[in-house]
Amino acid sequence: MRRDYGGLIAYSRISLRVFATRTTHILGFSESYLHTQFRLLCITSDSSPTTTHDFSPLLRQCIDGRSISGIKSIQAQMLKSGFPIQLSGSKLVDASLKCGEINYARHLFDGMPERHIVTWNSLIAYLIRHRRNKESVEMYRLMITNNVLPDEYTLSSVFKAFSDLGLEKEAQRSHGLAVVLGLEVSNAFVGSALVDCYVKFGKTREAKLVLERVEEKDVVLITALIVGYSQNGEDAEAVKAFQSMMVEEENVQPNEYTYASVLISCGNLKDLGNGKLIHGLTVKSGFESALASQTSLLTMYLRCGLVDDSLRVFKCIKHPNQVTWTSFISGLVQNGREEMALAGFRKMMRDSTKPNSFTLSSALRGCSNLAMLEEGRQIHGVMTKYGFDRDKFAGSGLIDLYGKCGCSEMARSVFDTLYEVDVISFNTIMYSYAQNGFGREAIDLFEEMMNLGLQPNDVTVLSVLLACNNSGLVEEGCGFLDLFRKGTMVLTNDHYACMVDMLGRAGRLEEAEMLIREVVKPDLVLWRTLLSACKIHRNVEMAEMIKRKILEIAPGDEGTLILMSNLYATTGKWNRVVEMKSEMKEMKLKKNPAMSWVEVDKETHTFMAGDLLSHSNSEQILETLGELIKMARDLGYVEDKSCVFQDMEESAKERSLHQHSEKLAIAFAVWRNVGGSIRILKNLRVCVDCHNWIKIVSRVIKREISCRDSKRFHHFRDGSCSCGDYW
DNA sequence: AACGTAAGAG
Structure with missing residues (x-):
């Protein structure tokens, strides 16, 4: 009998499917429609549906239309048809879950006297997919106690x-x-x-x-292991696992995720050879246009410092997603291409790709590197809009920005409103305070952090020591060093360098030297730090000893030769200065030109020491500068010629001092009548003469001037500086 | 009838 209707049943199923596809775009189809379909099903299959499978097209349609009422209606039909609940139950639970109706699925589940294992599996999998891990584990335990x-x-x-x-x-x-x-x-x-x-x-x-x-190993299995190595810092193992997969597993081919993960390891290793080789393999196997592989290629090139190659990869990406953009932006910032990174960030926002906390913190880091306060403030606005301003990851980017722009109070208020703090948020705010010379505040925070039971790390130690250093808290610094030495943490050369700097600048050169002798493998930076202390205290003898030490480690080190030549200049040994200069010339070394930047009306202006012509307003700048110098002199400013490291006439020395880049930048900002405080960014450290001059100018123009040099901040206000003349 | 793997941050 049934066989006679076979054709008709088949026909009805096809027509149902056709009908279903045609109506999938109509959400919330009516119940009467379902009844019609059901009747059609009954008629064509002789009496009633014989298996639950006959309901599949209808259920599919309910899922597509997210119609829980449809599912309920089918449930009623199933019950009427007398199907045992275990059989129909798993289908209904699955359909409910696919409609996102976990509560109804749970209701069905609870009402089932006997549950098929598929029902358990569906629910557990749903909970895991939706990151409801606790509930899924509870479900799993319940399953086991139910003897399933x-x-x-x-x-x-x-x-x-x-x-x-x-x-x-x-x-x-x-x-x-x-x-x-x-x-x-x-x-x-x-x-x-x-x-x-x-x-x-x-x-x-x-x-x-x-x-x-x-x-039988498959690509997913091997990829999982490669990812594991890569995420555990065992990058060489990751590359090895990939290689042995290529050689030993003939019937397993890598896919886009395999390439994606092994490329990240190549990037971490800066292994450009394998990176390029694998780039070739992605092309050969057709995964070159797969987004995951492309994103990792981009990251790999950026980690290897090949910005141009990464740009080439980026150009080929049709639809960069949030991760692609984030990788691109953070990689560019890491390579010192902040402007490009921020342009990328703006483009991303225009393309309405949502940023996440990683994206925002990378973009913020771009701003803080360049001290672009205005741009950073705009990003702060975006963060508030997306609700990330109190997130600890993105928030620490904000703290860093305000810290590096000299706005400690803003940094603190961001820190105070974070939803959650950890070691890194503490480190960031402590470091901000340290840079800005608020040593006490940083130390207070360190104590607060210890009271909260947070485990300090190497950055914490550095922040505390730097805080002491930048505030002239030498005794406190020595105390902390003793404390940290007794702890379990291994102190790094950076920590020692900070101490050497602190003791050295305080004139305790012998103690600083003893500290270096304590270090297992003293490096260039450590010796150079002591050398610059020798320069400050004009200790030629120790300096020459250090010079020999350094040239053993790093022959022809540029910084050393410059420091030595400056030391000879300050002690009037002009013939030695000439020697140093010719030695430098022989090695084709050139001093980094001194530069300053200032932001006026959201635009950054660059000034180079001694360069009076390249700015289009140089006439006005010189005029303003002249007035400022005159007013400063009236209040007692006298040029400090020990800052001039060239042997020249006294008047020429004065002229050269007047053309230091920060003076030009300040004159420009004054001429443009900048509202609020004037913020200067410098690539080198501030010299004593400029420091004196800016102190007086801050009083003359009744304006706060902040200057971020290569090491720290100086906040000049009403004739004095936040560093207390100790830097 | 259902299931697993990938890329980014301070």
């Missing part, structure tokens, strides 16, 4: 929840279960989930053992 053994589907999803929740022991127990059930070796899905889980616990060795036991 997990299968390969359960196990392939539940490990993600274990690793996200840090449930290592429970993961191990379930791994044992997988071994007993034979699923570890026979099912690559379970194997991949295990590998992923172990690498997230940092156990790459365990992960590799699992991988080796899996009988």
Whole structure:
């Protein structure tokens, strides 16, 4: 009988499907429509649907239309047709979940006296997909106490929840279960989930053992291991795993994710050779236009410092997403291409790609590197709009920005409103205070941090020592050094360099030298720091000893020769200055030109020492500068000629001092009548003469002037500076 | 009937 209607049933199914596809765009189709379809189903299949599968087209349509009422109606029909609930239940639960109706799915689930394992699996998988890990693990435990053994589907999803929740022991127990059930070796899905889980616990060795036991390895399994190595900092292993996959696993081909992860490791290793080779492989295997591979290629080139190659890759990307943009922006900032990075950020916003906290903190870092306060403020606005201004990741970018723009109060207020603080937020605000010479505030925060039980790291130590250094708190600094030495942390050369600088500038040169002798492998920076202290205190003898030391480590070090030549100049040994200069010339070394930048009306203007012509308003600048110098002289400013490192006539020395880049920048800002405080950014350190002059000018023009030099901040106000003349 | 893998940050 049924066979006679076979053709008709087939026909009706096809017409149902056609009808379904035609109406998928109409959301919320009526219930009467469902009834009609159901009647059609009944008529054409003789009496009533014989399997639950007959409901599939209708359910599909409910899912496409997100119609939970449709599902309820089908549930009623199913009940009427007398299907056992275990059978129909899993279909209904699955459909409800696909409509996003977890509550209804749960309601169905709870009402089922006997549940098919598929029902359990669907619910567990849904909860994990929606990052409701706790609930999914509870569900998994409930399943086991209900004497339902997990299968390969359960196990392939539940490990993600274990690793996200840090449930290592429970993961191990379930791994044992997988071994007993034979699923570890026979099912690559379970194997991949295990590998992923172990690498997230940092156990790459365990992960590799699992991988080796899996009988039929696939690309996902191997990729999971490569990613694991890459994310655990074992980049060389990641590249090795990729290579052995290419050589030993003939029937496993890498896909876009495999390329994506191995390329990141090449980038971390700065292994351009393999990077380019693998770039070639992506082209050959057709994954060159896959977004994941492209994004990693971009990142790899940026980490290797090849900005032009990365731009070439970026140009080929048709639809960069949030991650692509973020990688691009942060990589450009890392390569000192802030302007381009910020242009990228603006383009991204125009393309209405939403930024996340990573994107925002990278863009902010671009601004703070260039002390672009206005641009940074605009990003702050964007952050408020997207609700990231109190996020600890993006927030620390903001703190850094305000710190590096000399606005400690803003930095503090951002810190105080963060939803959550950690070591890094503390480090950032402490470092901001340190740079701006607010040593006490930084130390208070350090104590607060210790009281909260946060574990300090190497940046914390550096921030505290720098805070002492920049505020002239030498005794406190020595105390902290002792404290940190007694702790478990290994002090780095950077920490010692900070101490050497502190002691050296305080004139305690012998103590500073003893500290260096304590260091296992003193580096160039450490010696050079002491050398510059010798320069300040005009200790030629020690300086010459250090010079010999440095030239052993780094023959022909530019900074050393410049420092020596300046030291000879300040002590009037002009013949030695000439020697140094010719030595430098022989090695084709040139001094970095001194530069200053100032932001006026959202535009940044650049000034170079001694360059009076390249600015289009040089006439007005010189006129203003002349007036400022005259007014400063009236209040007692006298040129300090010890800052001139060339042997020349006294009047020429004066002229050269008057043309220092920060003086030009300040004169320009005064001429343009900048509102509020004047903010200068410098590539070198401020000289004593400019420091004296700016102090007086800040009183003359009744304006705060802040100057960020290569090491720290100076806030000039009413005739004095926040550094207390100690820098 | 259902399941796993990828890329970015202070």
